[in-house]
Amino acid sequence: MQAVCHSVLSLWLFFCSLIAVTLPTFASDKISVSVGTYHCPPFVIESETETPIGLSIFLWEQIAAELNLNYEFSHHELGELLDNVSNNKLNIGVSCISITPEREEILDFSHSFYETHLAIAVKQQGHLSTIKNIITNRKLLLVLGFICIVASLVGGFYYLLEHKVNDKLYSMRSNKAQMIEGFILGLLFITKGPFNYFEFKTLTGRILTVFLAIFTTFFIASVTAILASTFTLGLLSSDIKGPNDLANIAVGAKLKSTSSLFLTNHSIVHRTYQDIDKLLTALDSGQVEAIVADDAVLKYLIKKGKEKGDYQTLSVLPYQFEKQNYGLIIENNSPHREKLNRALLRIRKSPGWRHALSEYFAEH
Structure with missing residues (x-):
């Protein structure tokens, strides 16, 4: 009888050991990735106390759920975000990041999920002007x-x-x-x-x-x-008929943005600002006469500002140039790129994506 009890106890201990060994394996099925963002309404809207929201955040959350990914958000400025993904300090970058040949040399992109253009915003002049x-x-x-x-x-x-x-x-x-x-x-x-x-x-x-x-x-x-x-x-401004007229006035753009790169490539001297909010404030306060940024972002921020009583004299000129395609930035040679792209394409065809587009851009 004692021998039988000993055998049962040994068998029980064996099964307990087996479960203890296999549990970590099952738990590790959910891959963890580090995700960086930078503030770019309405694609990424950040606050000090709440989880970021926005169109790009919605897209990433849908992709992560479909691919069964664990993730944590961390905030970065644009240049820092690009550097951290290219140096493999972050796995994914989520915001309104334009796909360009220069950026493709140091990191990878997902498929495009939104298309816009560069645009010019100015401050409306007084009645006499x-x-x-x-x-x-x-x-x-x-x-x-x-x-x-x-x-x-x-x-x-x-x-x-x-x-x-x-x-x-x-x-x-x-x-x-x-x-x-x-x-x-x-x-x-x-x-x-x-x-x-x-x-x-x-x-x-x-x-x-x-x-x-x-x-x-x-x-x-x-x-x-x-x-x-x-x-x-x-x-608005009869002096500005397009980007070529920017050479003769004070112009601003966001630091390390495609807008700044466009102005540099066209030999247009301009001031750079750390983020889009400081850029709009510079225009509103008269530090610059015009700013260049992505059309979708400018229209959204100026509209939201006017609802709060700000930016009452700012307007986006009806000239669009230099098409921009937004994508998620991915570390080079990522093993998740193909799965991520397939999930992105499926989500872009979903009713949820169309509803999200309507929520952020219906009134533009």
């Missing part, structure tokens, strides 16, 4: 000059045809006054549209009215579009 910009706008002056020339031609042609036989349209006695009437007629014709067919006495005048009716329809639409664009840009 706005009026001055509109009045001195070259495009506006050219349009007004063209309108006067066309009005003179149309009015002069009708004057030759009608001034001797049409007392209703040409009621002044002197020829000079009648010529002024002809110019006014031409100006009204091309800005308001054709007159009534029966207002003209000559057959040639009536035939011309029919053809000009077609021409003025397109002419008025074109001039209206040009003037609307000119006045809209006059309210």
